[in-house]
Amino acid sequence: MIPFNRAVYLPKAKEYVGETLESSKIAGDGKYTRLCTRWMEERFCAAKILLTTSCTAALEMCAILLDIQPGDEVILPSYTFVTTANAFVLRGARAVFVDIRPDTMNIDETKIEAAITERTKAIVAVHYAGVACEMDTIMEIAGRYRLPVVEDAAQGVMAFYKGRALGTIGTFGCYSFHETKNYTMGEGGALIINDETYIERAEILREKGTNRARFYRGMVDKYSWMDIGSSYLPSEINAALLYAQLEIADEINDYRRNVWDQYYEQLKLLPAELPFVPGECVHNAHMFYVKVRNLSERQSVIGALGEQGIGAVFHYVPLHSSPGGRKFGRFFGEDCYTTKESCRLFRLPMWYGLEPEEVRTVVKKLEEALAKVRVAE
Numbered sequence: 001m002i003p004f005n006r007a008v009y010l011p012k013a014k015e016y017v018g019e020t021l022e023s024s025k026i027a028g029d030g031k032y033t034r035l036c037t038r039w040m041e042e043r044f045c046a047a048k049i050l051l052t053t054s055c056t057a058a059l060e061m062c063a064i065l066l067d068i069q070p071g072d073e074v075i076l077p078s079y080t081f082v083t084t085a086n087a088f089v090l091r092g093a094r095a096v097f098v099d100i101r102p103d104t105m106n107i108d109e110t111k112i113e114a115a116i117t118e119r120t121k122a123i124v125a126v127h128y129a130g131v132a133c134e135m136d137t138i139m140e141i142a143g144r145y146r147l148p149v150v151e152d153a154a155q156g157v158m159a160f161y162k163g164r165a166l167g168t169i170g171t172f173g174c175y176s177f178h179e180t181k182n183y184t185m186g187e188g189g190a191l192i193i194n195d196e197t198y199i200e201r202a203e204i205l206r207e208k209g210t211n212r213a214r215f216y217r218g219m220v221d222k223y224s225w226m227d228i229g230s231s232y233l234p235s236e237i238n239a240a241l242l243y244a245q246l247e248i249a250d251e252i253n254d255y256r257r258n259v260w261d262q263y264y265e266q267l268k269l270l271p272a273e274l275p276f277v278p279g280e281c282v283h284n285a286h287m288f289y290v291k292v293r294n295l296s297e298r299q300s301v302i303g304a305l306g307e308q309g310i311g312a313v314f315h316y317v318p319l320h321s322s323p324g325g326r327k328f329g330r331f332f333g334e335d336c337y338t339t340k341e342s343c344r345l346f347r348l349p350m351w352y353g354l355e356p357e358e359v360r361t362v363v364k365k366l367e368e369a370l371a372k373v374r375v376a377e
């Protein structure tokens with residue numbers, strides 16, 4: 001059995017979590033939250049990072065910080081996770097979906113400008129598979145229209161675009177530390193604030209609308225209700241779990257990159273399409289996907305691999321074709337690639353600790369499955 005994903009497990013995490021439990025300081029914003037935050041701010045050259053309870057929470061914070069109102073529009077790809085849209089829809093916005101590029105599965109930067117209207121309040125760039133969107137172009141368009149850019153970098157921790165960490169290029173960046181991501185705290189995420197004018201309000205928003213963060217730093221002598229807000233800070237137990245992984249982030253990243261390279265090398269002659277990484281992008285091996293000819297071929301291959309105990313899985317059903325997407329959004333322009341490319345893509349097992357022998361097994365079974373499906377035609 002080779003499952004699709006296995007969360008990182010480190011003995012060190014047990015030690016840090018144990019220490020946290022014994023200290024009885026298990027609420028948020030303690031020692032390990034500070035260690036995680038400082039580690040990421042330094043490593044990614046970020047002005048300010050706040051740990052959150054999820055990437056979804058970080059996206060919701062962006063929508064509130066950008067003062068999204070009913071009737072506003074937000075531009076994003078349809079090929080993404082539900083919460084990329086829902087965080088803004090929760091504030092009353094309409095999702096305006098733009099087609100993706102077939103090579104990276106990222107939003108097609110050349111189709112964004114035409115989708116902008118007077119109601120557009122933000123552009124959301126999703127870095128699929130930890131491969132960056134064409135950020136120079138996106139930032140240039142956003143600059144001309146004075147629009148903020150939110151990077152959904154849920155899959156992009158430790159990935160770079162022209163030397164800059166994903167999540168640090170737009171107005172805000174959002175990371176996920178969910179169980180399925182490269183680094184995990186079970187459920188968790190982070191908000192990266194690249195425009196310093198938003199820092200104070202973001203801290204208040206995350207702390208139930210109070211200025212408790214400033215109080216703890218001794219900047220005010222009592223803390224008060226200041227603004228709207230919610231509870232978006234994770235517990236120290238989660239942060240302790242994450243910190244053990246950040247300490248060896250390079251080792252985890254190198255390991256995943258190595259698995260990715262093994263897949264690429266062994267599958268490059270497969271009559272199917274493999275991921276493309278533009279020259280200016282350094283990816284983090286968040287996933288290894290394969291694109292076959294069509295939906296039925298994909299389903300047959302996933303089924304055949306499943307019978308062999310191999311966890312291959314498809315990915316997003318385009319949001320515009322779902323009930324929520326039809327209710328809360330619209331597709332702008334023509335859907336040339338979103339539907340066509342998404343329905344022929346599937347992902348192979350990828351995790352820290354996946355053995356070379358297991359990679360060879362996946363490759364062999366995939367080759368057999370694809371050959372069988374094509375003979376059957």
Ligand SMILES: *Cc1c(COP(=O)(O)O)cnc(C)c1O
Pocket residue numbers: 053054055056057080081083084126152154155175176177178187188189
């Ligand atoms: C995983 C993921 C999310 C959601 O992350 P959570 O931490 O589970 O909220 C959002 N967007 C993308 C692109 C993701 O891959």
